[in-house]
Structure formats: structure tokens, C-alpha cells
Amino acid sequence: METACPAEGAPPEGTSAFLLSQLGALSARMFAERVAALDLTPPQAGLLRLVAWTPGQSQQAVAAQLGTPPSRLVALVDGLEERGLLARRRNPADRRLSSLHLTDAGVALLAELAGLAVSHDDEVCEGLDGAERAQLHALLARLAELRGLVPGVHPGFRGPP
Amino acid sequence: METACPAEGAPPEGTSAFLLSQLGALSARMFAERVAALDLTPPQAGLLRLVAWTPGQSQQAVAAQLGTPPSRLVALVDGLEERGLLARRRNPADRRLSSLHLTDAGVALLAELAGLAVSHDDEVCEGLDGAERAQLHALLARLAELRGLVPGVHPGFRGPP
DNA sequence: TATTGTTATACTCTATAACTATA
DNA sequence: TATAGTTATAGAGTATAACAATA
Numbered sequence: 001m002e003t004a005c006p007a008e009g010a011p012p013e014g015t016s017a018f019l020l021s022q023l024g025a026l027s028a029r030m031f032a033e034r035v036a037a038l039d040l041t042p043p044q045a046g047l048l049r050l051v052a053w054t055p056g057q058s059q060q061a062v063a064a065q066l067g068t069p070p071s072r073l074v075a076l077v078d079g080l081e082e083r084g085l086l087a088r089r090r091n092p093a094d095r096r097l098s099s100l101h102l103t104d105a106g107v108a109l110l111a112e113l114a115g116l117a118v119s120h121d122d123e124v125c126e127g128l129d130g131a132e133r134a135q136l137h138a139l140l141a142r143l144a145e146l147r148g149l150v151p152g153v154h155p156g157f158r159g160p161p
Numbered sequence: 162m163e164t165a166c167p168a169e170g171a172p173p174e175g176t177s178a179f180l181l182s183q184l185g186a187l188s189a190r191m192f193a194e195r196v197a198a199l200d201l202t203p204p205q206a207g208l209l210r211l212v213a214w215t216p217g218q219s220q221q222a223v224a225a226q227l228g229t230p231p232s233r234l235v236a237l238v239d240g241l242e243e244r245g246l247l248a249r250r251r252n253p254a255d256r257r258l259s260s261l262h263l264t265d266a267g268v269a270l271l272a273e274l275a276g277l278a279v280s281h282d283d284e285v286c287e288g289l290d291g292a293e294r295a296q297l298h299a300l301l302a303r304l305a306e307l308r309g310l311v312p313g314v315h316p317g318f319r320g321p322p
Numbered sequence: 323t324a325t326t327g328t329t330a331t332a333c334t335c336t337a338t339a340a341c342t343a344t345a
Numbered sequence: 346t347a348t349a350g351t352t353a354t355a356g357a358g359t360a361t362a363a364c365a366a367t368a
Contacts, residue, residue: 024185
């Protein structure tokens with residue numbers, strides 16, 4: 001597996017960290033292609049997912065969870081609202097706040113997204129048998145938990161500081 | 162590990178593909194921070210690495226290997242050349258071609274980069290014991306090979322189509 | 323005419339900061 | 346005055362296409 005490198009002291013390209021970056025980028029690109037078929041970008045899909053998970057939150061709260069500035073949410077929500085997937089509900093008690101909710105169409109699309117995620121995962125793991133997939137998943141889940149990665153928050157967002 | 166989701170049909174956020182994207186993005190961000198200490202961007206580091214690996218290639222050839230348009234290389238090479246890390250050598254036989262080579266300073270910096278890559282890998286794998294690290298590395302290497310990922314080509318570049 | 327490297331331009335994405343409306 | 350959402354602006358990074366030099 002190790003190949004000789006003509007330049008003295010060249011960095012090891014085959015580290016797990018490097019492979020993780022490569023495969024992670026590949027997985028993200030493949031996912032982006034798939035959600036594009038649903039006319040969604042990965043950040044839009046991530047927002048949809050988060051709103052489904054914790055409905056009724058304010059845009060500020062959602063932005064904080066995603067680790068993105070609130071201003072970025074505006075265009076994101078706008079796009080999904082225009083397509084009837086997401087809805088802003090003004091809080092009558094404090095009219096500055098608008099809580100986010102999925103519409104029925106949004107829930108339906110989310111179901112499609114779920115199916116897509118399954119086939120995406122299958123494509124990414126293609127070539128590994130069942131036992132190997134379980135091993136890989138266990139190791140990745142361990143690392144993610146150790147690093148405090150928020151489940152469901154897409155890498156398109158930085159995540160909380 | 163599985164938590165209930167209030168929205169029907171929410172996509173499984175804990176797939177290996179999703180974890181791979183999350184951890185890959187994290188690893189890439191951590192690497193970017195480390196190379197920033199050497200005043201390099203990840204694409205610059207990737208270019209340095211590739212030139213070390215296959216010195217003397219034309220910019221067109223390097224661009225093709227990285228899967229990036231040749232025009233993008235210009236600024237990249239400019240920056241590294243100004244810092245005395247990389248050198249263009251005009252081919253006297255065909256003066257359109259300029260081959261790329263590392264300078265001594267470039268080789269020295271590459272050695273630093275190698276050390277950095279090792280500690281980066283260690284940081285990414287922190288929390289796993291030796292056996293688990295070996296398992297993880299084997300699985301990732303298998304996947305990378307199956308997907309035809311070019312060793313050493315940084316995710317900052319798309320890679321050959 | 324074809325090819326290498328370069329420049330010019332435009333586009334996408336994101337963050338920062340100023341603004342409004344409510345409180 | 347303080348806060349939620351919005352708008353405006355600017356920056357980084359990249360791709361596309363036009364260009365000049367050389368063959």
C-alpha cells in the first residue's frame with residue numbers, strides 16, 4: 001500500500017484523517033447531486049430536517065443550533081416558504097418572533113429525503129459487507145460522539161462553536 | 162443511539178454516509194487550521210504535495226491531475242513562487258511550457274507539513290485505541306480505493322472526472 | 323491552426339454590519 | 346434600550362471565456 005515518494009519528507013497522504021476528508025467530501029458531493037433531483041441544496045435539506053426535528057423554534061434559535069448567522073437563514077427560509085414546504089408563524093404575543101414549521105408538503109418531501117438518504121448511504125458503503133458496514137458505522141459514530149458533533153446538523157453548516 | 166423524531170419520515174441522520182460527511186468536514190477544517198500556522202491554505206498544501214510527488218510537470222498536466230481548470234493554478238503557483246517555495250522553469254525546447262519544481266525551501270516546508278499531518282491524524286483518531294485505528298484505516302482505505310480516489314489529491318480539488 | 327499559460331469577468335456562497343419593527 | 350428579523354454590502358473562492366505568446 002505504501003508507495004515511495006520522490007521528495008524527501010513528503011507528508012503521508014494515506015492517513016485516516018486524509019482519507020476521512022476525501023471520502024467525506026465525496027459523500028457530500030454525492031448527496032448534493034441526489035438532493036438536487038429534489039430541487040434542494042444541502043443547506044436547505046439540513047434546515048428542513050432541523051425544523052422537522054424541533055418545530056416551532058424562532059429563526060434565531062435555529063441559526064444558533066446550525067451555527068450560522070441569522071441573516072443567512074432569511075434567504076434559506078424564503079426559498080422553502082415560497083415553495084410551500086416551510087411556514088413562518090408570527091407569534092401574536094411577541095410579534096418580533098416568527099416560529100418555523102413544516103407544511104404537509106414539507107413533511108412529504110422530508111419522507112422522500114429519507115428514502116434518498118438510505119440509498120445514498122448504501123451507495124457510499126458499496127463494496128463493504130454487512131459486518132464491515134457495522135464496524136465502520138460504529139467507529140464513525142464513536143468519533144462523532146467524542147467530537148461532540150450534533151446529530152443531523154449538516155456539514156454545510158459549521159455547527160455550534 | 163436512535164432517538165425518536167417528531168416529524169414522520171425524517172431522514173436517518175446517523176447513516177455512515179452522513180457521519181462521513183460530518184467527520185470529513187471536521188477533519189478538513191482542523192487541517193486547514195493547522196496549515197494556516199504555516200501560512201498555507203489546503204489547496205496550496207495539496208499543490209505543494211503533488212509537485213513534490215511528480216516534479217517537472219506542466220501546469221496543464223498538474224491541473225488535469227487535480228481536476229481543476231488551469232487558470233486556477235496561476236494564482237496558486239504565483240503565491241508559492243513569490244515565497245520561494247515553488248519554481249517555474251521555462252522549457253527551452255517549447256517555450257510555452259513551464260514545468261513546476263520545489264525549491265529547497267519548498268522541500269523543507271513539505272517536511273514540516275509531513276509532521277503536521279501526523280499530529281493531525283493523531284488528533285482526528287483520538288479516543289480510538291490502536292486496534293480500532295487500524296480497523297478504521299483499513300475500511301477507509303478500502304472505500305477510497307473502490308471509489309478510485311487519487312491518493313494525495315486534496316478534497317479542495319474535485320479530482321479527475 | 324492548435325496549444326500553453328495568463329488575464330478578465332462573472333457567479334456562488336457566506337459573513338458583517340446597518341436598518342426596521344416590535345417590545 | 347434591547348431584541349428578532351431583514352436588508353445591504355463586501356469578501357473569498359471558483360469557473361468560464363477571452364487573450365497573448367509560441368509552436
